[in-house]
Amino acid sequence: MDYLPIFADLKGRPVLVVGGGDVAARKIELLCRAAALVQVVSSELCTKLQVLHQTQQIEWLATEFDPTHLDAVFLVIAATNDHLLNRRIYSEANIRYKLVNIVDDRPKCSFIFPSIVDRSPFVVALSSSGTAPVLARMFREKLEALLPTCLGQMASVAGGFRDIVKQRFNRISDRRRFWERVFYSLFTNQKSVGNIDEAIHTLQCELQADLNSEGEVILVGAGPGDSGLLTLRGLQMMQLADVVLYDYLVSDEVLNLARRDADRICVGKRAGVHSVPQEETNCLLVELARKGKRVVRLKGGDPFIFGRGGEELQAAQEAGIPFQVVPGVTAATGATAYAGIPLTHRDHAQSVLFITGHCRTDGDGIDWPSLARVRQTLAIYMGTVKAAEISEGLIRYGRDAETPVAVIGRGTQQDQHVLTGTLAQLEMLVAVAPTPALLVIGEVVNLHEQLAWFQSSNRRRNFSLPLSAWLEEKS
Secondary structure (H helix, E strand, C coil): CCCCCCCCCCCCCEEEEECCCHHHHHHHHHHHHCCCEEEEECCCCCHHHHHHHHCCCCEEEECCCCHHHHCCCCEEEECCCCHHHHHHHHHHHHHCCCEEEECCCHHHECCCCCEEEEECCEEEEECCCCCCHHHHHHHHHHHHHHCCCCHHHHHHHHHHHHHHHHHHCCCHHHHHHHHHHHHCCHHHHHHHCCCHHHHHHHHHHHHHCCCCCCCEEEEEECECCCHHHCCHHHHHHHHHCCEEEECCCCCHHHHCCCCCCCEEEECCCCCCCCCCCHHHHHHHHHHHHHCCCEEEEEECECCCCCCCHHHHHHHHHHCCCCEEEECCCCHHHHHHHHCCCCCCECCCECEEEEEECCCCCCCCCCCHHHHCCCCEEEEEECCCCCHHHHHHHHHHCCCCCCCEEEEEECCCCCCCEEEEEEHHHHHHHHHHCCCCEEEEECHHHHHHHHHCCCCCCCHHHHCEEEHHHHHHHHC
């Protein structure tokens, strides 16, 4: 770590700024927001600084720098174009053990200015240790969009209740759970719309509630694999989990975003290996929630699209367990986007069907005539086992055997495979594709070669090849 991140209290402390231009003005603006006593040394002041001087918000100490100016200040900033002067300031400050920042000259900085997200008293500071300030600013902009403007007010109200909460809950773990519950309750929404009295009332009600009451079930869609496709809400819920129940479709990089001390239980289902029956998963959700646990049920893709999420929430509802749902990016949209295959296109497909290759044995038969219609895209989940049956059925009911198809294995992940061919070759394609895999059938597959973007510069890892090329490479 090149720099120790600290937050300095500058209220009423003298800070010296050498320089009177626009760069100096930007630094002085931050110092004034921190209530520092700003002293400026410069031959002249820019318009902004003249206004601050006239309104007595800064002191114009001198027109030329003198080392004695450093004796009674807390820290010093040099924002001049005079390299010799900057070097002198740096040297004199070090002799006096003063923190010094020479703007845009990292080797001559004993402290640096981070990129700041200000929701006072809640403040976030980002730094690249001076190596890539533009990158730090980019991430600051992302945080600006993510953090609600009422965050500072929430922190202020919470600060006023800290002692009361300590008296109410002796254990640190109980206090943590209390604040987590508050910040994800109506309190946050009420603060965001300015209902301060109602927010305080909600906080007071939460203080009287029993922390050992029943927990809850949170159904979270983990997306198709790439952790960057996990929603912000999903990440927040994973960070609050006491227990995470996950299945095999959840990638390791997504699972590793869960709270570190949360229990993790695999309840996945996979052909050919031990699988947890759905009824057992339903019972486990209810059992854990009744113990007061916040249970995150993490499911690949979107939990309401071929994920049995509805069945699991029905079990929670029947048991009287509170629940909520966080949708996710489903495999059909995520994997095809990373493969450069638009599901609809004016020239190729005016509709798309999401279907599963696994149906209940006691359910209705497959409507092959509807599936075999032209100018529509089929996105088939869990279809690898029945690929031969799917291919044969579609061809028998009118779909051209030369219809383009793609098998996207481990979509959106670093080892994504995209194999393309024809409907007649579907069984051969799935035989060499890694799982989990999504089947895509329709003319839009022809756009893959033109629109593929993910890892396109590294074909050896992307494995984005037609079947004939793949078999030739393997031979």
